[in-house]
Amino acid sequence: MTRLVIGTHGAVAQALAEGARFASSPARTTVREIVRRDRPTELAIVALPPSLGSLGTVETSELERLLGETLTAAAAAIQTLTELDHSARVVIVCPTGGLLPDHCDGVRSTIAGGLVMLMEVASTLPGISVNALLVADAIPPAEVATVANLLLGTRAESINGTTIRMDGGHDAVLAAETRTEEMD
């Protein structure tokens, strides 16, 4: 098994990269070179940049920059993976806004929505399985790595094209966090 972790974004990527190759600053062309070189059978794409806030306040050029660093790089990695003649498992780690958008975190939510759809369309490709792990910022990196390792491993071969949300139940129902506040 050869694991490659692509992502610039902090502790989660570091936790997943233990014993694996790690590529930061993923420009599209660089990603392609790395995937061809390493021929990974396990690919973790970590797209957890710091929040840029809401969509209305950010310049389009910032959205474009983040899109290039995350979604475009992720798509390039998966495209390149399909060129290789072996099976591989992929996990995309991104913010929870990819399922239930958060307008206060609209930039990341928009990109995460694209990453979830990337996972969905890529999961149909032969030879690879792709899943998404949507995580809240407060979740401990080691816990994220535990679930990501499951999705990357051969014990979860039937899991493909699915989304797991790790937010402690925050987004399960409207204003679920008020329960925690009341309990405090």
Place this chain on the structure above:
Amino acid sequence: MTAMRALVTGGTSGIGAAICRRLAADGWRVAVAGRSQTRADALAAEIGGVAIVGDVADPSDDTVDRAATALGGLDAVLLNAGVILDADLPSTPDADWDLLMDVNVLAVHRQARAALPHLQATQGSILVTASDAGVWGEAPIAAYSIAKRMTLTMTRCLAAEWGPAGVRVNAICPGDTAPGMLTTTAGRRTPGATDGWLAPPLGTIVRGEDVAAAAAFLVSADASRISGTGLLIDAGMRSSASAWQAQSGDER
């Protein structure tokens, strides 16, 4: 009564043209925006609107401001311009990926932001043309599906963000539509051909007029309490995992 004023980007053909005609028939003054001067002029003349020529993919494009000036304000901005590519993910060239993101995502963001001050002044609304492929993706149009999912997410975020300013933001999600993007975008199949399309449960392919009717409703006062929605107009195609088999009777 003063006519309501709308800008429709990608308004010179397909679904956009149908929306322009419907809004004009409903009494709106319409700015028909597109890249083709000839087509914009022709449709504007037909419906008594104004033509705005521009390319939304150009970051310096000022279509929204020019339309507001031409119409004396805006009550609705319909961000309809889009491009599609027939390709699964491995077959998507970088240049096409970039174009899809530029037009279908980044231009929507840029023009929505440009529209906000005009719509805040009139308590108006934005309507984004997304796609049923953004609701439930299609691998043969992978990059398009990804871009349209982002468009839908953007719609929901902006609806929450700009609701307090009195601006509604919604999306329409057309299925296979004739005439629409599938029949008018250069390089796609035979223009006008709908053979080979899967029949939706209602048994009939969606028409541009059907999408325009939904668009007209969502920008009208009748929808004044609707914001953040993505309305499917797909004759039921996204209603079930095997909806495409309903007409053929092939259900298991």
